[in-house]
Each structure stands twice: as structure tokens, then as C-alpha cells.
Amino acid sequence: MSEPRLVARDVELDLEDGARTRHVLRGVGLSVAAGEFVGLMGPSGSGKSSLLFVLSGLRAPTKGSVEALGAAWPNPPARGAAMRRRSLGLVLQDPFLIPYLTVRENAEAQALDDAAHARIAPLAESLGIAALLDAFPEKLSTGERQRASILRALVNDPAIVLADEPTAHLDAASGLAVIDLLARSAERAALLVTSHDPRMLERAGRVLRIADGMLAHAPGPGAG
């Protein structure tokens, strides 16, 4: 097994919800290695998205630690921006494309160097949106927008790819196609995809289940 690229150790996350505190994540530990596709399943409100935001360094855990490529995410999260842009590809439930930029420009906004720029056309080709590179998001279908967001996420050939319910707004066929594209395009990365639909995670090497903020049968760090 390759060296783990993403490791969470005993992560807890408490969020203030008015006067009370919600325990969103409890004792979560996991690791994802290079080339590994890990699925994260759970019902709505189980903590999937919260875990993904903690793993992406966008939210600091209340307790525990998260390491990406051997280094802990900085706290406050804004300080990890450069590391996030370089090492992480983030795909969200909603594509969140910048509306006044074309598909190509959305990807270019994330591209760090010439190699990344050179990667746009072939990646778009493999994602089936090469003909849409100069189109604005408003002209795209939901599936095309999601593919465009995958293009943006992968443009820097990130070591870690996190996808939060990327098929939520797609029909089953389109969803499977997107997952397939994501898995093939990020085959060298540590890939973690959340979904509430088990069909979408059939290609995953491992599927973790989360309920009430706790991972079921979660392997420990380094266990793969």
C-alpha cells in the first residue's frame, strides 16, 4: 500500500447551534493513500460534508488532527490557502462555477503553472467537455457544469481529491458517468467521495459509513 496522503486522527468537531453545542464529528480516524478511491456513505445530516470540510482544511477540528501530505492543515484555515490550492482538488455538490468566466477560464483561475494550463484541453477531452471550454456556465446542463467543476478541481493534478456528493443533482446514469470520470481522471490521487447513494460508490476500493458523526468500522490511521 502507498503512503497515506490524507490522515485524520481522532477528529472531533463541535458546532455552536444557538445556545447548544452539536457534536458533529466524534472520534473520526481515517487515512486515504495515493491511488486509493475511498467512498464515504451516510444519510443526510450524518456528518459527511462536515468531515469533508475538516479533511480539506477548511474547518479546524475541535479536537484531533488532520494531515495532508504529511503536514497538518494550518489553523486558522485561511492560512492553508496556498497548500489547498496546490495539493487539493475540491468537488462540491453544487459546481459553484464563476458565472462570468468560461469553462476554460474557471479552470485557469485555479491553474498554478503552465503545466496546469497545458492540462486543461486533454482533461476537458477526457471529461467530454472539450467543445464547451469557451461556453459560460449558464449555457451548460447540470451534468456539464459538474464536469467543468471536476476539470477545475483536477487542473493542478492534485495529490488529494475530495468530492462532496458530486452526483446529488444528477440522474443515475449521469452520476455514474461523473464518478467514473472522477475515478479515472484522479487515478493517481487519494480520492474520497461522499454520497448517500451506494450505487455511486461501487467503484470505490473502500466504502466507509458514517452515522451521527462516527465512522462505522473505520480503519485506523495508516491501516489503508
Next chain:
Amino acid sequence: MVRRVKRADPLRPTLYLSRRLRRVAPSGAVVALVTALLVLVITPTNTFLETTRRDIAPLEAFTVVSPIGATGAADPLAAVSAADAHVERAFPARAMWVRHPMLVGDAFCALLLVDSAEIPDLLARLHLELSSGHLPDAEHPGVVLHEDVARARGLKIGDRFGSLVNRDDTTPGAHPIVGLLSGAPRIALGDEGADAMSEFLMPRATHFVLVIAKPGEKEASDAALHAARSEGHEAFEVIDDAEMRARADKALANLPVLIGFVSSASAAVVALVVALLAVIAFQGRHEEFAILLAIGHTPRRLVTKLTTECAIVTGLGWLIGVLVALAVLAAFERSMMAPRGLVMRVWDARPLAASLLVPVASVLITLVALGRALRTLDPIEVVQRRGG
């Protein structure tokens, strides 16, 4: 090795502005309108100074030595002789003032009564030309008047002005206009020996000496005259262009206070409006900035982007406002001010500098407001609000 190629940044402010012109136009329009308003309000205030300067411009060609108090109490020629090393010549003159309307109240240009033989030389020194009529002489008794003053007063050749014709007029007597002058300095010149004036006017007209310095020595000549006065000749005064300019500047010294207040207050109000528009526009771009923060763009970079966008919009708004104001002022000067004999400088750096407060304050307040908004923006909250 990957070759570095310079690429256009899709997040560059100009790209957003060109593709979302309608969204940013209101901010630019507010700045343009207020800038135009400020320049249009402030610029005409230079009319007080510019008109006065045009009226005292003849003092660039000669200096006046004038007795203080009753005529004959001093001997101005004594001072003139003290400066003789720099003086080309000096000759007696009597002087009065010709009233013409100012923005508020009256302005005055000098009416000098001299030997008619001196008039052509004085006109040459003042770079004035006879645009119509005759120069005053025995055959044409009267005065030549600058055409701006004549136009402002509604006078033409053949008309008369003075206290005998109009009780409100401050010029003693009745002076027929025999010619009109054109050129920058404003003056009226008459023949000292003309019959119409000699009987009634001469005793009431102050006795002066016009001192004409040698070429290039006016400054030295004036300094010598001032020195002579301070060395015991206090009974007369030396009136030169520097002195009169200083008096005019002193009289209008408080004007900048008013201008400063108007421009500061306007800038503050507009800056708040622009900042408010920027914050409203920012609300509409929450998702854009949330995703950019989420995928690794720094708040500093986004603040710079937003501030640059604001600077470009307000800068362009300012430029448009200035150009519109200058065009309106040029038309206003031609159609309203010049016919009234009022001199207004259309291109004046002072109102432009004052109006610069508008974009500068707008950018600064926007920078503070949006910087704070961006630093407190939680991308997860925005993402989850839409994504569920």
C-alpha cells in the same frame, strides 16, 4: 522543464468589469455625477481671483506710485528718482476706477488719464489693441475702454458712463467712449487734458506717477521704490503687481476653507454610497468568493481584486465626471461668463484635486468594508446554504 508563458489571469479586475458592466455602472455613475457636480461648483469660484487678476494685469507693465492722503502731501517723484537706476521713465497720471459686475458685487478696472501722447506706448506695453473706434485725442475726447468691460456694462462706442450719467456709477463725471480695446489686461485710458474731464474731474482724481522700468528690471525697480518708501517716504505707497496680487489672494484667503468643506463632505457622502453599493454587489458575489476561498485563493488576493475593481470603476467615474464638467464649464464660460465680463479659468487644478477626494475616499472605505466582509466570509456556510 516547463517553459513559463505569460497568461492573462481570468480573475483580473478588468475582465470582471468588462463582463459585468451593468453591475458596476451605478458606482461609476455616482462618482461621475458627484465629481462633475463638485468641479462645476468649485471651478466658478476662481472667477473672483481670475477677474481681479485680469483687472490688475496692467501692473505687470508699469508700477504706480500714489500719495497717501491729500494730494500734494507727498512727493512721489522723489521716490521715483530714488529708483532711477532701474527706471526707463515716469510720468504723471490720474486714476479712477470703472465698475463692472462681478459674480457677487462689483469688480473694477483702472481708468488712467494720461497725456494722449503716452497712450499708444502704453497700449504697446500692455499688448492691447484698438479693436474699434479711435484713440482719445483733441479731436476725439473721451476714453478707450476694454471691450470685456464695455460688454459687461452694456456700453458701446458713443455711449457715456460715469456718475453724471448714472448715479450708481462710481466713476466721477461723464466719459464718452471713443474706442474699444482688446487683449488680456483690462484698462481704460483717457486724455488727461480733455475738456470734458478737466473742469470737474481732475481735482477729484488721485494724482499718481506711472513708473516704467527698464526692460527686465521691473522687479529691481519695484524693490527700489519699496525701499525708498521704507526709508522715510511713508507718505506715498507703491502699487505693483505683486502687491495687488497679494491683496487679492488675501481677500480670497478663506475661499479654500469653503471649498475644502464642500469637497470633503461630498467625498464622505459619496464614499459611503459607493461603499454601500460595493457591499451590495459583494453580497451578489458571495458564492464566487466563497468558492475561490474554498479552492485555495487567499483573502488578501481577493481583497486586492475587489479594491482594484473599485479603483478602476471610481477612477473612470472620476475621469468621466471631470470631462463632462470641463465640457459644461467651457460652454458656461463662453455663453454666460464671458459676455458678462467675468473671467473664469475652465482648466483649474484646484477643483480637480478636491474632487479626487471622491474616488480616493470611495476606494479606502470600500477597502475597509469589503476587507472586513471577506475576512469574515465563511465559505462553508455559503457552500452549505446552496448545496444543502
